[in-house]
Amino acid sequence: MTVSTDLLLEASDVAKTYGAVVALRSASLAVRPGEVHALVGANGAGKSTLVKILTGAVRPDSGRIIVGGRERLAHSPAEARRGGVVSVYQEPALIPDLDIRSNLRLTQTPEAPFRDWLAELGIDDLRLSELARDLPLATLRIIDLARSLAIEPDLLLLDEMTAALPANLTERVLAVVDGHRGADRSVIFISHRMIEIAAVCDRATVLREGETVGVVDMTDGAEEQIVELMLGEIAQALPARASPAPEGDARPIDATPRLSGRSLGARRRLHDVSFDVFPGEVLGVVALEGQGQDEMFDILAGSSRPTGGELLVDGVSVSFGHPADAIQAGLVYVPADRAEALLMQRSVHENIALPFSARIRTWGPINLADERRKVNESIATLQIDTRAGGEVRQLSGGNQQKVTIARWVAGGVRTMLCFDPTRGIDIRTKHQIYLLLRELADAGAAVLFYTSELKEIQLVCDRTIVIFGGRVVSEVDAADADERNLLRAAYHLDPGEALPKAVLAGAPSGAPVDR
Amino acid sequence: MSAATNAVDRSRVGPVDALLAWGGRNAWAVGLLGFLVVLLAFTKTIQPSYGASAIQGLAISVLPLALATVAQAIVVISGGIDLSIGSIMALTSVVAASQMKGQGEEFGVAVVLAVLLLGILIGAINGSLVVLTRVPDIVVTLAMSFVWAGCALLVLKSPGGGSSDWLKELIKGPLVSEWVPRAAVVLIIVVALVWIPLRRVRLGLSIYAIGSDRLAAFRSGVSVGRTKVIAYALMGLFAALGGISLTASTGIGTPVPGPYTLLSVAAVVLGGVSLAGGRGGVFGPIVAVVILQLIRTDMTFLSVDPNLAVVAQGLILIGVVMVGSLIQLRRSRT
Numbered sequence: 001m002t003v004s005t006d007l008l009l010e011a012s013d014v015a016k017t018y019g020a021v022v023a024l025r026s027a028s029l030a031v032r033p034g035e036v037h038a039l040v041g042a043n044g045a046g047k048s049t050l051v052k053i054l055t056g057a058v059r060p061d062s063g064r065i066i067v068g069g070r071e072r073l074a075h076s077p078a079e080a081r082r083g084g085v086v087s088v089y090q091e092p093a094l095i096p097d098l099d100i101r102s103n104l105r106l107t108q109t110p111e112a113p114f115r116d117w118l119a120e121l122g123i124d125d126l127r128l129s130e131l132a133r134d135l136p137l138a139t140l141r142i143i144d145l146a147r148s149l150a151i152e153p154d155l156l157l158l159d160e161m162t163a164a165l166p167a168n169l170t171e172r173v174l175a176v177v178d179g180h181r182g183a184d185r186s187v188i189f190i191s192h193r194m195i196e197i198a199a200v201c202d203r204a205t206v207l208r209e210g211e212t213v214g215v216v217d218m219t220d221g222a223e224e225q226i227v228e229l230m231l232g233e234i235a236q237a238l239p240a241r242a243s244p245a246p247e248g249d250a251r252p253i254d255a256t257p258r259l260s261g262r263s264l265g266a267r268r269r270l271h272d273v274s275f276d277v278f279p280g281e282v283l284g285v286v287a288l289e290g291q292g293q294d295e296m297f298d299i300l301a302g303s304s305r306p307t308g309g310e311l312l313v314d315g316v317s318v319s320f321g322h323p324a325d326a327i328q329a330g331l332v333y334v335p336a337d338r339a340e341a342l343l344m345q346r347s348v349h350e351n352i353a354l355p356f357s358a359r360i361r362t363w364g365p366i367n368l369a370d371e372r373r374k375v376n377e378s379i380a381t382l383q384i385d386t387r388a389g390g391e392v393r394q395l396s397g398g399n400q401q402k403v404t405i406a407r408w409v410a411g412g413v414r415t416m417l418c419f420d421p422t423r424g425i426d427i428r429t430k431h432q433i434y435l436l437l438r439e440l441a442d443a444g445a446a447v448l449f450y451t452s453e454l455k456e457i458q459l460v461c462d463r464t465i466v467i468f469g470g471r472v473v474s475e476v477d478a479a480d481a482d483e484r485n486l487l488r489a490a491y492h493l494d495p496g497e498a499l500p501k502a503v504l505a506g507a508p509s510g511a512p513v514d515r
Numbered sequence: 516m517s518a519a520t521n522a523v524d525r526s527r528v529g530p531v532d533a534l535l536a537w538g539g540r541n542a543w544a545v546g547l548l549g550f551l552v553v554l555l556a557f558t559k560t561i562q563p564s565y566g567a568s569a570i571q572g573l574a575i576s577v578l579p580l581a582l583a584t585v586a587q588a589i590v591v592i593s594g595g596i597d598l599s600i601g602s603i604m605a606l607t608s609v610v611a612a613s614q615m616k617g618q619g620e621e622f623g624v625a626v627v628l629a630v631l632l633l634g635i636l637i638g639a640i641n642g643s644l645v646v647l648t649r650v651p652d653i654v655v656t657l658a659m660s661f662v663w664a665g666c667a668l669l670v671l672k673s674p675g676g677g678s679s680d681w682l683k684e685l686i687k688g689p690l691v692s693e694w695v696p697r698a699a700v701v702l703i704i705v706v707a708l709v710w711i712p713l714r715r716v717r718l719g720l721s722i723y724a725i726g727s728d729r730l731a732a733f734r735s736g737v738s739v740g741r742t743k744v745i746a747y748a749l750m751g752l753f754a755a756l757g758g759i760s761l762t763a764s765t766g767i768g769t770p771v772p773g774p775y776t777l778l779s780v781a782a783v784v785l786g787g788v789s790l791a792g793g794r795g796g797v798f799g800p801i802v803a804v805v806i807l808q809l810i811r812t813d814m815t816f817l818s819v820d821p822n823l824a825v826v827a828q829g830l831i832l833i834g835v836v837m838v839g840s841l842i843q844l845r846r847s848r849t
Contacts, residue, residue, distance in 0.1 A: 057734070078736030093734035097727035097793035098720065106720045107735045129536075 007066070008033045008186050009054070009085075009155055014063030015210075016049050018394075023049040024060070025210035031155065033184040036177060038197040038218070040190070040226055041207030041426075047190055050207070051159055054188075055087040056080040068154065081107075084154035088161055090424065092140040096133035100143060103132060109150050117146035122172040138165050138289050145173065149180070156180065157188045162196055163424045166289030166452075167487060174200050192426060193453070194223045206230055227427065255279070256315040258446035259300070259331065259415050265308030266295040271470040273309070277415070277446040282437055284461030284476075285450040286486050292470035293450055297419045300448070301333035302326030313415075327355065330414030336423040338400040341407075344393035348386050349375050351403050356411035378410035383432060398429030405436065415446045422456065434460045454483040454490075468492040543787035543839060544799035551802055554809050562816045567693040574696035575686055577808045578760045579604065580778055581702055584786070584800045585710070586753035587779035593746035594726035594792030595652035597641060599660035600754045600779055601772035606667040607634050607758030612676025612768025623679025631755050637663065638751020642744035660776065667770040676768040686763050702801070705756060709749070710797050722746050727793025781832055782807060787839065807832075 009031040016024040024046040031037045041047050052058035054065065056074030065073055067083055074080035077087070094103050104111055111128070118126060121142050132140060141161065148156060158177065162170045177187055178200045189201055197204060197218070204216045206229040214229045216222050257276035264273040270292040277283045287293045298304045299311070302320035311318050313329045320326045323333070332355070335341050342351050352375045353366075379386065382402040385395070392403060401421060408416060418437065422430045437447050437460050449460055457464050457476075464476045466489040474489045538545050558565050583600050590597045607630050614626045645655045686698040713719040721742040724732035733739050757775065762768050784790060785807070786800030810831060814824035 055734075076736070076738070077734050078738070081736055087734075089734060091730070093731045095724040095727045095731050095735065095793070098723055102720050102723075103735070106717065106724055106732075106737065108717075 006033070007031065008068060008184065009188075010064075010066040011050070011054065012064050014050065014053060014060045014065070016046075016053065016058065016060050022210055024053075026212070027063075027207060027210065028212040029054075029188075029205050030215070031186050031188060032203075033186055034181055035202040036181050036187045036189055036200050038189050038191070038201040038204035039207065040192075040197065040204055041230055045207040045230070045426075046210040047207055048159070049210075051087060051089075051157055051188075051190065054080070055085060055157065081151070081153075085157070086148045086151065086153035086155070087157035087159065088141070088144050088148050090160045090163065092132075092137070092144040094132040094140055094144060097131065099129050099131050100126065100135075101128040103143075104128070104147060107147060107151075109147050113152075114146050114150040117149040117176070118143070120172070120176055121146055122169055136290060138169055141165060142169060142173070145176075149176070152185075154184060155186050155188065157190070159190045160192065160424050161189070162191060162193060163452075167454075167490070168288070170196075192424065192430075194226070194427075197226075198223055230427070257312070258314060259448070260312040260315075261296075261300075261309065262312065263309035264296065264299060264306050264311065265470075266292070266299060266304065267307050269470055270295045270299075270306075273467065273470070273472050275465050275472060277448055279444050279446050280441055281462040282441045282447040282449050282460050284457045284464030284481070285448060285467065286454065286457060286464055286476075286490050287450070287467040288490050289452075291467045293419075293467055295470075296467070297333070297417060297450065300326065300331060300417050302331070332408040332413060332416055334401075334404050334408070334416065334418045334421045336420035338397065338404055341404040342392050342400060345391055347390045348379070348384065348392055348395070348403055351392050352378055352407040352410050355407050374410045378406040381409060382406045382436065398425040401425055401433070402429065405433065409436075409440070413440055413445045416440060416448070418447065418449045420450055420452050422451065422453065430456075454486045457481045457486055458483075466490055466492075541787075541796065541798065544796065544802060547786065547799055547802045547806065551806050551809070554806060554813070558809060558813055558816070561813065567689070570694060571689060571696040571698070573805070573808060573812070574698035574702075575764050577804050578686060578698045578702055578764065579757045579773070580775055580782065580808070581801050581804045582705070582753050582757035582760055583775040583779040584782040584804050585706055585797045586750040586757065587783045588786065588788050588795065588797045588800045589722065589746055589753070590652075590750045591780075591783050591788050591790060592726050592792060592795060593722045593743060594729065595645065595743065595746070596656065596780065596790070597747070597750055598653060598656040598776050599641060599663050600750070600757075601774065601776035602660040602663035602667065603634065603637050603751060603754040604758040604761060604775055605770055605772040606637070606663045606670070607755040608761040609667050609671040609676065609768035609770050611759050611762045612678060613671050614676075615679050615682070615762070616675075616677035618679070620679050620681050623682060626679075627682065627759055630759060631752060634751040634753075634755020634758070635748045636751065638754065639744055639748040641751070642747025645747070646740040646743050660772070664770075664772050667772070671768055671770045674767050674769045676762070678762045678766045682759070682763045683766060686760065706797060706801070709752070713749075718742070718745065723793055725792075778807070784836055785832055 007030050009029065011027065011029045014024055014027045027046055027050050029039065029050065039047055039050070049058065053060045054074075056076045056079050059073070059075070064071060067085060072083055074083060074085065080086070094100075095106065098106065101111070104114060118124065123139060123142055126139070126143070135143070142165075145158070145161065161173055165173065174196060177189060180187055181202070189197065191197055201218050204218060204222070204226055205212055206214045206216065206226055208230060216225050216229070255278055258279045259277045261273050261275050265271055273292070273296055275283065285293060285296075295304070299306045302323040302325050305319070305321070311320070313331070318325075318329055320329070326333070343354070349372075353371050356374065382405060384402045384406060385399050392400060395403070405421070416437070422433055434456065437449060441447050441462075451457065458478065458481045461481065462478055464481050464486065465472050466474045466476065466486070468490065469492070473492050476485060476489060583604060586600055587597060610633060611626055611630045615623045618626070641656055641659050644650075644659065645652050648655065686701055688697055689695055690697045690700050721732065721737045722745070724735065724737050725739050725742050729739055761773070782803040783795075783800045786795065786803035788795030788800060807828065810828060811824060814821070814827065819827070
């Protein structure tokens with residue numbers, strides 16, 4: 001690495017062990033003043049732990065951290081903040097029961113610069129008297145970012161800042177990050193989206209299994225280099241793409257759709273959503289943030305009742321009063337937030353076995369041998385890494401998401417509802433999930449797949465519906481489902497019409513993505 | 516109902532607007548106040564002789580529980596719960612009574628101040644144990660309730676001791692008008708002196724913050740452990756005030772804890788404080804205490820079997836809280 005004197009931050013040989021699990025073996029990170037530095041690595045590579053150490057939330061077992069030329073180890077986020085190191089975490093650090101103004105006072109953030117940054121990030125209609133709990137997640141993350149920028153930190157850490165942000169906000173964030181470099185300010189940018197890293201970062205440090213395996217200058221072709229470093233020797237074993245979309249129309253004309261929505265409505269948010277998913281296909285769902293997709297999946301998963309329209313399973317009208325009804329009808333749900341689906345303190349085995357062992361209508365003893373067989377099969381199918389130990393919460397995010405899928409696969413899937421299942425997980429696991437969804441469809445299951453990453457659509461889906469303002473506004477075939485078309489449709493623009501300039505800036509232009 | 520009340524920029528907002536904004540944010544407390552007015556009117560109809568002296572009696576009888584409830588509310592807002600409040604009140608009450616007996620008036624002032632310090636110390640001990648042992652609040656404070664109750668019996672084996680006359684006079688009778696009981700004025704002044712300044716400084720925000728979301732509070736730079744200890748110390752202060760008010764109203768100290776611990780939890784819940792922490796204030800719980808006491812009085816006037824009256828009190832509690840969450844549910848849906 002370069003000379004240590006002119007570095008803003010230098011961490012070397014940082015190690016951290018949680019019980020038997022080694023989170024960081026020997027991580028190093030050097031950030032120059034005025035650069036945007038990417039920190040990349042598959043899930044479980046140790047990024048989160050390194051961030052927590054840098055911001056004082058966790059104490060390392062060993063290693064040296066030098067900030068601004070002085071050796072410094074922060075013992076709390078407050079101390080790190082005083083040292084000029086501020087982090088924006090994946091979960092916004094806003095107090096839900098306080099309004100935004102009180103949240104600012106709590107962190108002693110001046111209000112004027114906060115408002116300026118907020119406007120720059122594209123939110124100018126925020127009332128500071130609003131309670132944090134009443135605001136959508138995307139807005140909270142933007143507020144958190146603006147709050148951090150307002151105190152002018154020397155080093156800003158952004159942990160998956162753009163995950164779960166709609167495209168228009170993502171583009172604003174990237175523009176702000178891009179403009180933030182310079183002077184003595186630096187940014188550490190953590191993202192799974194290679195396109196963003198290529199767009200704003202100067203250099204990238206790659207972590208693999210708790211070790212820094214390389215530092216890459218972000219020039220042309222650097223993405224390939226990063227992916228190779230991240231994956232290591234397993235790169236060759238990765239499928240290049242999920243199996244291609246079938247040629248022509250594979251399903252018989254008179255087939256009954258597995259799941260149909262007819263003019264589904266949910267008060268104010270969802271007005272008229274109709275669709276059919278046939279056995280053997282993956283139907284994509286694309287929408288900007290807050291267009292009614294959350295409500296739609298809540299209805300399909302049985303969590304809430306529609307206020308209008310009709311739901312049909314195998315052509316028969318159904319009404320769900322409880323998720324158990326939906327599961328009974330063969331509709332299983334994979335949410336983006338793993339914590340919604342898993343019993344974090346129980347074992348992988350129990351989590352997978354729960355849906356089919358704990359059916360309310362089957363009493364009596366559980367057939368343990370049968371259960372173990374099914375569980376082991378699905379662990380093998382999904383290649384879940386269970387080394388981390390007994391409790392699911394000790395697994396990495398990617399492995400946890402695999403468990404949420406495995407628990408449905410183990411019992412046999414007829415219809416799977418996936419809501420952004422790849423949010424915040426690494427490329428390798430993402431690819432395994434794409435492949436798995438395709439395999440499920442090929443085996444006759446119907447899959448509904450909502451994603452906030454448009455490029456996934458073409459990898460996985462046969463057809464895609466686009467929701468805008470609570471209505472299905474278009475349907476896109478696999479062949480046309482490139483990011484540009486999808487984005488255009490998601491913004492509800494006519495095919496001939498040009499995208500707004502601002503949107504185009506944020507849209508990737510057919511560059512190689514992901515790998 | 517939020518910590519944000521005080522965050523309203525008063526330089527730009529007129530007093531009427533500020534009041535309206537406060538009402539909007541404290542809708543639950545305002546609703547309770549309305550319910551209290553209805554209840555007072557009802558009391559007047561079933562007992563036409565209910566008047567100024569009855570109001571004074573009401574104020575004196577609710578004072579200990581009201582102070583205990585403020586104590587409980589602070590801890591619950593910070594995300595904890597304290598099951599030793601009744602014991603702390605008994606201990607502080609007997610310490611005050613045993614020390615004041617037969618002593619001069621000036622000495623009584625010193626005793627009161629010393630007992631308040633003792634309350635803060637006891638609260639800080641509870642809080643420190645919760646923070647250091649990482650045992651859940653409910654377990655630690657339940658255990659400590661035995662410790663403090665035992666200490667109370669060590670101080671005074673049976674009800675006894677005495678109270679300075681000024682202390683007794685402090686809460687007895689009316690002030691200015693016969694409709695303004697001294698006890699109520701004392702309560703309002705004491706709470707206002709501690710609570711209102713607290714809401715305006717970072718410490719107050721921190722108490723709400725650690726109750727609302729510990730992790731977010733930690734990441735916002737709040738010292739979670741220290742804030743928790745301070746919240747418990749404030750609880751101890753108010754519990755000691757409650758203990759002193761017991762001595763003042765009865766003239767003696769009783770070493771056996773009264774029913775204040777669980778009643779304070781009930782009043783806190785009825786008063787719109789979320790048991791999950793982070794939400795509510797102290798105004799609603801105080802109104803709730805008056806309501807609970809008045810319901811009991813009305814039951815007596817209606818000559819309901821006292822045992823049945825307790826059953827009814829419990830059912831009313833569940834009913835009101837249920838209606839409250841239904842309202843909240845509907846509001847969040849629209």
